[in-house]
Amino acid sequence: MPNPIATFETSLGTFTAEIFQDKMPITASNFVKIAKSGFYDGLHFHRVIPGFMVQFGCKYSKDPSSPNCGRGDSPFGRIKDEHPPEHKLSNEPGTLSMANSGPNSGGAQFFINTVHNAYLDWFTPGQSKHPVFGKIASGMDVVKKIETAATDPGDRPKTPIKMIKVTVSE
Numbered sequence: 001m002p003n004p005i006a007t008f009e010t011s012l013g014t015f016t017a018e019i020f021q022d023k024m025p026i027t028a029s030n031f032v033k034i035a036k037s038g039f040y041d042g043l044h045f046h047r048v049i050p051g052f053m054v055q056f057g058c059k060y061s062k063d064p065s066s067p068n069c070g071r072g073d074s075p076f077g078r079i080k081d082e083h084p085p086e087h088k089l090s091n092e093p094g095t096l097s098m099a100n101s102g103p104n105s106g107g108a109q110f111f112i113n114t115v116h117n118a119y120l121d122w123f124t125p126g127q128s129k130h131p132v133f134g135k136i137a138s139g140m141d142v143v144k145k146i147e148t149a150a151t152d153p154g155d156r157p158k159t160p161i162k163m164i165k166v167t168v169s170e
Contacts (some may be wrong), residue, residue: 004032004170005137010045011162012146015139017096019168020132023087027098027106027133030079032168034108039075040166045146046070047155052117054146055099056163057109064160074107081106082131083122089132091117094143096134103129112136114147 004019021028034040034057042062046069047055059072081104091097091113097120099109110133113120122129136143149157 001170004028004168006031006035006134007165007167007169008139009164009166010142010146011160011164012149013139013142015142016137017134018137019096019134020087020089023084023089024082024131024133026079026082027131030076030106031096031110031133032170034074034076035166035168037076039108040163043163044069045157045161045163047111048147048149048151048157048161049155050147051115053097053111053113053115054143055109055111057099057107059108064156064162069156070109072109074109076108078104079106080104081122081129082133083129085123088121088123091120091130091132092135094136094140095132096136097130097132100130106131112143114143 019028044061044064046061060066060068098106100106120128120130
């Protein structure tokens with residue numbers, strides 16, 4: 001069975017991503033469940049860092065001016081870290097990776113790498129361990145538009161970038 005495809009309709013355009021259900025079933029299933037619930041619809045990108053990544057999925061980002069943007073736990077709970085030795089997927093450009101605040105703390109927030117952030121791979125030395133669970137299939141130009149948006153000193157886009165709708169086809 002082919003992997004699900006997620007379509008992200010944003011205020012700057014649309015992009016799609018293959019979700020690696022076959023390689024990262026825990027993390028991918030968590031993302032699909034959250035996307036299908038409609039939770040992501042109407043949220044805003046809350047962290048945009050050129051030459052690094054764009055981050056999304058905080059429950060407080062419905063209001064892009066909220067001081068709590070980026071601090072929201074998932075209303076769906078936390079998931080176990082997924083580190084399958086047979087699937088060492090690196091944080092390469094265009095990959096979707098689970099944001100977390102330490103071991104077993106992944107939830108609704110994720111980021112899209114815009115450069116190769118190998119030091120974030122779960123299989124490299126260091127404290128940051130971010131499992132990759134998908135990859136942009138089309139619309140990387142839209143992700144680059146998001147990445148290069150003007151930001152405030154806290155890495156929040158000055159002009160809010162809204163996720164209008166996320167749909168998943170299986």
